[in-house]
Amino acid sequence: MASKSLWMDIQVSADAPQLEGIAECDVAIIGSGIAGISTAYELCKRGLSVMVVDRGRICGGMTSRTSAHLAPLCDDLVSEMTKVRGREASKLFWESQAAAVDRIEEIQKDERIDCDFRRLDGYLFQGRDMPSETIDQEMDAVREVGAPVHRLVGVPFNGCADRHALRYPRQATFHPLKYIAGVAKACGHSGVTFFSESPVEEVSEDNGIVTVKTARGSIRARHAVVATNSSISDRFAIHTKTAPYRTYVITFEIKRGALPDALYWDTEDPYHYVRLQPGPTNSDYVLVGGEDHKSGEANDADERFKKLETWARNLISGLGTETHRWSGQVLDTIDYAGFIGRDTGSKNIYVAMGDSGQGLSHGVAGAMLNTALILGEDHPWTDLYAPGRIPLKAAKNFVTENATALKSFAEYVAPGELGSLDDLKRGQGAIVRRGLEKIAAYRDDSGALYLYSASCTHIGCHLHWNSFETCWDCPCHGSIFDVGGQPINAPAIGHLHKVEG
Numbered sequence: 341m342a343s344k345s346l347w348m349d350i351q352v353s354a355d356a357p358q359l360e361g362i363a364e365c366d367v368a369i370i371g372s373g374i375a376g377i378s379t380a381y382e383l384c385k386r387g388l389s390v391m392v393v394d395r396g397r398i399c400g401g402m403t404s405r406t407s408a409h410l411a412p413l414c415d416d417l418v419s420e421m422t423k424v425r426g427r428e429a430s431k432l433f434w435e436s437q438a439a440a441v442d443r444i445e446e447i448q449k450d451e452r453i454d455c456d457f458r459r460l461d462g463y464l465f466q467g468r469d470m471p472s473e474t475i476d477q478e479m480d481a482v483r484e485v486g487a488p489v490h491r492l493v494g495v496p497f498n499g500c501a502d503r504h505a506l507r508y509p510r511q512a513t514f515h516p517l518k519y520i521a522g523v524a525k526a527c528g529h530s531g532v533t534f535f536s537e538s539p540v541e542e543v544s545e546d547n548g549i550v551t552v553k554t555a556r557g558s559i560r561a562r563h564a565v566v567a568t569n570s571s572i573s574d575r576f577a578i579h580t581k582t583a584p585y586r587t588y589v590i591t592f593e594i595k596r597g598a599l600p601d602a603l604y605w606d607t608e609d610p611y612h613y614v615r616l617q618p619g620p621t622n623s624d625y626v627l628v629g630g631e632d633h634k635s636g637e638a639n640d641a642d643e644r645f646k647k648l649e650t651w652a653r654n655l656i657s658g659l660g661t662e663t664h665r666w667s668g669q670v671l672d673t674i675d676y677a678g679f680i681g682r683d684t685g686s687k688n689i690y691v692a693m694g695d696s697g698q699g700l701s702h703g704v705a706g707a708m709l710n711t712a713l714i715l716g717e718d719h720p721w722t723d724l725y726a727p728g729r730i731p732l733k734a735a736k737n738f739v740t741e742n743a744t745a746l747k748s749f750a751e752y753v754a755p756g757e758l759g760s761l762d763d764l765k766r767g768q769g770a771i772v773r774r775g776l777e778k779i780a781a782y783r784d785d786s787g788a789l790y791l792y793s794a795s796c797t798h799i800g801c802h803l804h805w806n807s808f809e810t811c812w813d814c815p816c817h818g819s820i821f822d823v824g825g826q827p828i829n830a831p832a833i834g835h836l837h838k839v840e841g
């Protein structure tokens with residue numbers, strides 16, 4: 341089965357034109373995922389003129405690949421976050437993420453967006469062979485930050501009657517693309533202009549004016565918000581504090597009522613995550629996710645889906661046929677909060693980068709925070725998410741995550757995966773060595789060859805083939821390139837360098 345998420349049939353602002361010529365507005369937003377569109381919404385409601393520009397179609401990035409659990413407590417465990425950031429920051433983090441979920445609830449109500457939004461319980465449960473102490477420690481940490489939590493034994497999965505668990509009330513979930521389509525429509529009614537298929541090549545500021553440049557046009561604005569999932573304006577520092585992980589989701593039909601409607605995730609590392617989505621008459625979809633690995637460090641999606649399916653069929657009775665499977669990328673920051681606020685060294689450029697499995701609530705929290713900063717208002721979350729922060733207590737995570745770059749550069753001296761281009765089959769991608777050069781080679785179904793340098797155009801790490809998504813992944817900071825060499829996920833801006841056959 342090819343990669344396609346449960347949400348991708350919904351088109352957001354499908355008629356958005358390309359950016360051509362010079363346009364002007366108060367705020368230019370680069371990126372049209374949940375972070376960009378939520379920011380456009382907050383700003384236009386405060387009376388500012390806004391333009392949103394995306395390299396591809398509107399909301400075709402990671403937001404269209406999410407699983408959409410809206411769970412405000414730190415998903416890397418509150419106990420871990422408290423160790424690195426302290427209790428006060430952990431508390432503020434939970435409050436800010438909960439405020440973002442409240443804001444989603446409010447917006448879908450105000451704008452009458454039919455997006456299956458609902459409040460429900462969330463269960464963190466003891467993974468197989470994992471110690472129950474993790475649950476005890478987590479309960480203490482959650483109580484310390486003041487969030488509602490209940491201790492219990494047993495969750496409604498097969499063989500899990502004795503698993504220790506925490507129940508968090510008032511979590512939420514929704515259909516992410518129905519929601520975004522509704523928010524984009526409301527933005528359109530308030531004068532926001534969307535531009536699609538317009539990759540931004542440069543964001544610069546001079547004399548209080550920010551210029552956002554694409555190949556065929558530019559936007560001149562008083563402010564810009566870079567909401568490209570991984571920042572394209574801060575080219576280096578922020579990326580040393582972030583690591584990309586690929587995560588996998590598979591969905592099955594299930595009879596409505598067979599599994600209580602709740603969010604579920606376990607204490608394994610990486611954790612499994614489960615939720616329901618209303619399906620056709622009397623049926624639901626169960627989404628089961630996990631099997632994460634550092635981006636580019638595995639190319640075995642079939643194995644990972646098989647493991648997810650086995651895990652799901654063992655635990656959940658009555659699973660029907662598989663309906664969808666897909667993967668995507670999340671960014672883990674070394675101190676468990678995203679980077680939101682004024683870009684380091686800039687006056688009028690702001691960044692919004694989420695964290696891990698909480699990127700949706702980060703997108704909305706980022707919209708609230710950046711809007712306040714643009715309007716010159718003080719905001720209590722400014723320091724918590726400051727892009728320039730140096731998290732000293734996260735030094736161990738910093739060293740572990742940045743070892744990837746060293747490993748990646750060392751790969752340039754290793755042999756290619758295939759001896760010659762003649763060995764490349766149709767539909768296959770592989771790294772081939774030619775003299776000192778490493779080539780990212782792909783042969784399409786008609787036999788045509790696509791040859792590019794295997795060096796990522798961000799800062800040069802060595803690319804890896806992803807056969808399930810048919811793309812090149814960069815293990816260092818999350819850039820992804822299509823087989824034609826075009827970047828499809830930031831931070832890379834430039835096309836891969838073409839190599840002659």
Ligand SMILES: Cc1cc2nc3c(=O)[nH]c(=O)nc-3n(C[C@H](O)[C@H](O)[C@H](O)COP(=O)(O)OP(=O)(O)OC[C@H]3O[C@@H](n4cnc5c(N)ncnc54)[C@H](O)[C@@H]3O)c2cc1C
Pocket residue numbers: 370371372373374375376393394395396397398399400401402403404405406407408409410411538539540541567568569570572587588589629667668669670671692693694695696697698699700701702703828829830832833
């Ligand atoms: C499988 C999976 C499960 C997840 N589960 C959850 C969950 O349960 N809960 C949760 O909160 N989060 C979850 N996340 C994370 C969350 O979905 C993402 O963090 C979030 O959607 C990112 O939103 P964004 O707006 O920052 O980025 P995106 O949605 O990726 O949007 C960024 C946009 O910027 C555009 N762009 C990039 N570069 C340029 C450029 N040079 N010029 C113009 N445009 C550009 C891209 O085309 C893209 O449209 C999950 C993610 C995945 C993949």
Ligand code: FES
Pocket residue numbers: 579796797798799800801814815816817818819830831832
């Ligand atoms: S994403 Fe930074 S080097 Fe590739």
